[in-house]
Amino acid sequence: MLEIIPEQPMFLVEVIVSGLLTGIMYALVALGFVLIFKASGIFNFAQGAFVFFAALTFVGLLELGVNFWLALVITLVVMLVLAIAVERVVLRPLVNQPLIILFMATIGLNFLVEGIAQVTWGSDVYPLDIRIEDTPVDFIADATGMLLSRQEMVAAGIAAAMVLILTVFFNKTKYGRALRAVADDHQASLSVGIPLQTIWAITWGAAGVIALVAGLMWGAKTGVQFSLALLALKALPVLIIGGFDSITGAIVGGLIIGAGEKFFEVFIGSYFGGGTENWFPFVLATVFLLFRPQGLFGEKIIERV
Amino acid sequence: MIFREAGQFKSNYRDDEAHLVLKEERWFVLGVTLFAAVVVPLVASDYILTSILLPFLIFTLATIGLNILVGYTGLISLGSAGFMAVGAFAAYKIATAFPWMHFVPVFVLAAVIAALVGIAFGLPSLRIKGFYLAVTTLAAHFFIEWTLTHFGWFSNYASSGVISSPPLDTFGIVIDEPWERYLLCLGFLVVMTVIAKNLVRSELGRSWMAIRDMDVAAEVIGIPILKTKLLAFAISSFYCGLAGALWAFVFLGSVEAQAFDIFRAFEILFMVIIGGLGSIVGSYLGAAFIVIMPLVITNVAFFVAGVVPGLSEVGADTLASLELVVFGGMIVFFLIVEPFGLARLWELAKERLRLWPFPY
Numbered sequence: 001m002l003e004i005i006p007e008q009p010m011f012l013v014e015v016i017v018s019g020l021l022t023g024i025m026y027a028l029v030a031l032g033f034v035l036i037f038k039a040s041g042i043f044n045f046a047q048g049a050f051v052f053f054a055a056l057t058f059v060g061l062l063e064l065g066v067n068f069w070l071a072l073v074i075t076l077v078v079m080l081v082l083a084i085a086v087e088r089v090v091l092r093p094l095v096n097q098p099l100i101i102l103f104m105a106t107i108g109l110n111f112l113v114e115g116i117a118q119v120t121w122g123s124d125v126y127p128l129d130i131r132i133e134d135t136p137v138d139f140i141a142d143a144t145g146m147l148l149s150r151q152e153m154v155a156a157g158i159a160a161a162m163v164l165i166l167t168v169f170f171n172k173t174k175y176g177r178a179l180r181a182v183a184d185d186h187q188a189s190l191s192v193g194i195p196l197q198t199i200w201a202i203t204w205g206a207a208g209v210i211a212l213v214a215g216l217m218w219g220a221k222t223g224v225q226f227s228l229a230l231l232a233l234k235a236l237p238v239l240i241i242g243g244f245d246s247i248t249g250a251i252v253g254g255l256i257i258g259a260g261e262k263f264f265e266v267f268i269g270s271y272f273g274g275g276t277e278n279w280f281p282f283v284l285a286t287v288f289l290l291f292r293p294q295g296l297f298g299e300k301i302i303e304r305v
Numbered sequence: 306m307i308f309r310e311a312g313q314f315k316s317n318y319r320d321d322e323a324h325l326v327l328k329e330e331r332w333f334v335l336g337v338t339l340f341a342a343v344v345v346p347l348v349a350s351d352y353i354l355t356s357i358l359l360p361f362l363i364f365t366l367a368t369i370g371l372n373i374l375v376g377y378t379g380l381i382s383l384g385s386a387g388f389m390a391v392g393a394f395a396a397y398k399i400a401t402a403f404p405w406m407h408f409v410p411v412f413v414l415a416a417v418i419a420a421l422v423g424i425a426f427g428l429p430s431l432r433i434k435g436f437y438l439a440v441t442t443l444a445a446h447f448f449i450e451w452t453l454t455h456f457g458w459f460s461n462y463a464s465s466g467v468i469s470s471p472p473l474d475t476f477g478i479v480i481d482e483p484w485e486r487y488l489l490c491l492g493f494l495v496v497m498t499v500i501a502k503n504l505v506r507s508e509l510g511r512s513w514m515a516i517r518d519m520d521v522a523a524e525v526i527g528i529p530i531l532k533t534k535l536l537a538f539a540i541s542s543f544y545c546g547l548a549g550a551l552w553a554f555v556f557l558g559s560v561e562a563q564a565f566d567i568f569r570a571f572e573i574l575f576m577v578i579i580g581g582l583g584s585i586v587g588s589y590l591g592a593a594f595i596v597i598m599p600l601v602i603t604n605v606a607f608f609v610a611g612v613v614p615g616l617s618e619v620g621a622d623t624l625a626s627l628e629l630v631v632f633g634g635m636i637v638f639f640l641i642v643e644p645f646g647l648a649r650l651w652e653l654a655k656e657r658l659r660l661w662p663f664p665y
Contacts, residue, residue: 045436090637097644100381101640103381103435104574107571108632108633108635108640111629111630111636112630112633112636112637115628115631115632118623119626119627123626236439236440272455272456278447279444279447279450282447282448283448286429289432293433
């Protein structure tokens with residue numbers, strides 16, 4: 001193994017690449033936000049709780065001795081049921097309320113889902129084995145000397161696949177177009193015959209599935225614990241940089257945040273005792289907001305009186 | 306029948322502009338204040354004073370502050386805990402740097418410092434709003450927390466990062482008995498409530514509400530957006546900073562930056578929502594609700610555990626999770642059923658009392 005010292009040019013590349021891979025993981029969480037925002041204009045603060053809930057349910061089932069694939073299927077069903085229940089119980093009575101009220105409702109939902117997950121499965125930290133080893137990929141290590149986790153490479157692959165699927169879905173399919181219409185104007189889309197409730201159920205279900213994928217990847221990386229729920233907070237700057245309604249933006253934003261925070265932590269933050277990863281993404285997002293409030297790929301917001 | 310405006314005439318502008326128009330209301334508020342100031346310290350046990358009433362009073366102060374920002378100006382903030390931390394650490398630095406200073410100016414100065422920090426982090430609010438702003442206030446929160454824990458200067462290089470308040474000495478009398486601390490907090494709260502009550506119906510308060518309802522329209526009719534928003538941030542942070550200083554000096558005595566974590570910020574936001582957005586009375590009700598609810602949950606859980614066999618021990622972590630469930634559930638419930646919170650229920654109850662016992 002190479003001895004790592006900051007002067008090596010390869011070290012800089014490794015820092016940035018590993019930051020980018022972490023960024024992909026952030027993007028996985030952020031995708032769930034984008035999906036719901038695109039389809040209903042709601043900023044779903046509870047997405048992080050969904051991620052936590054999915055991972056904890058899956059691990060809990062595994063602990064009970066359920067088969068890996070069966071547990072995956074059960075968790076998938078649970079997530080779909082949860083998502084549809086949220087739509088029915090929480091969002092439907094709040095239709096036509098100001099967006100800020102909906103946002104706060106999802107903050108409440110966030111705590112509700114976190115609480116339910118912990119009451120059901122306990123609040124211990126579980127290790128999660130998704131049968132992909134968290135070891136450096138040999139051929140990359142041999143060729144370039146960079147140690148890149150196999151898991152993170154897989155996560156990157158999955159994220160890329162999901163972006164592809166979602167982009168095709170939103171732009172080419174009937175339901176995808178209906179989703180965008182609903183996001184644009186609830187009433188107008190109702191009047192042209194789009195079934196609002198079906199659309200929302202689909203969206204929330206899809207967000208639940210994304211949460212499951214994100215939960216599995218993060219759970220394997222850090223263990224299934226409460227801090228997973230705080231990922232929602234980290235996804236916020238990702239969304240701001242990328243734009244709330246852009247799938248590409250979520251990925252690009254994730255990459256920028258991931259590489260940026262790693263770079264800052266290693267080269268600047270370490271002079272101040274480290275730990276800058278907690279605030280750097282938010283400050284970066286704030287600076288970003290001042291110059292481009294709609295994000296890199298977001299639609300421009302026009303306000304009228 | 307209990308409330309009746311019949312026969313109570315306003316014959317001058319002073320009466321017309323009074324906060325409490327009706328005689329009954331004036332007596333009620335006076336009665337409650339006297340009860341809180343005289344009867345409660347005599348009757349209440351030390352436990353109730355220190356672990357229920359003190360946090361309630363301090364949280365109410367912080368909730369009024371956040372309500373000014375979220376409820377009156379419509380700027381969502383998750384930075385209230387951060388500003389509380391600023392208040393606490395500023396008070397500590399001032400009190401240790403100038404030991405001869407009385408603690409009241411120390412607290413006020415600390416709150417002023419919190420207000421200045423609030424202005425700095427409120428600057429982005431000029432261009433962004435809604436949940437975008439929530440993100441920038443999160444930036445404020447995490448940055449403040451990191452700064453306070455990573456630079457020893459703020460805690461006078463204490464190795465644990467814990468700050469301990471010097472004794473609260475007022476002209477030879479040291480305030481340390483529970484009832485003394487209670488009365489100190491109550492005094493601050495009453496003064497700050499009166500100020501807030503007057504602020505929100507001043508020109509400034511009305512400008513806040515105009516911005517909340519539609520900031521573009523407010524700008525068009527000539528309200529200075531930058532000044533008004535920054536003042537909202539400053540005053541809100543002033544309240545939070547004062548609450549933080551009281552929290553550190555009067556309630557806990559020694560505190561570290563982690564005591565003001567992000568969950569605290571959510572807690573205060575919940576108090577605002579459950580109490581009622583844009584209502585001072587609501588701030589009291591919301592704070593009371595959130596302070597008392599964990600106790601109710603704990604007691605109910607222990608009661609259930611005692612009755613149902615097999616559930617003999619309820620773990621502390623399960624209780625904490627149950628608390629989350631009830632918190633979250635209440636928020637969702639309130640937003641669906643009563644978006645204006647407990648304050649609205651209070652108004653409805655007053656309306657009922659006005660008519661009672663007649664149906665209309």
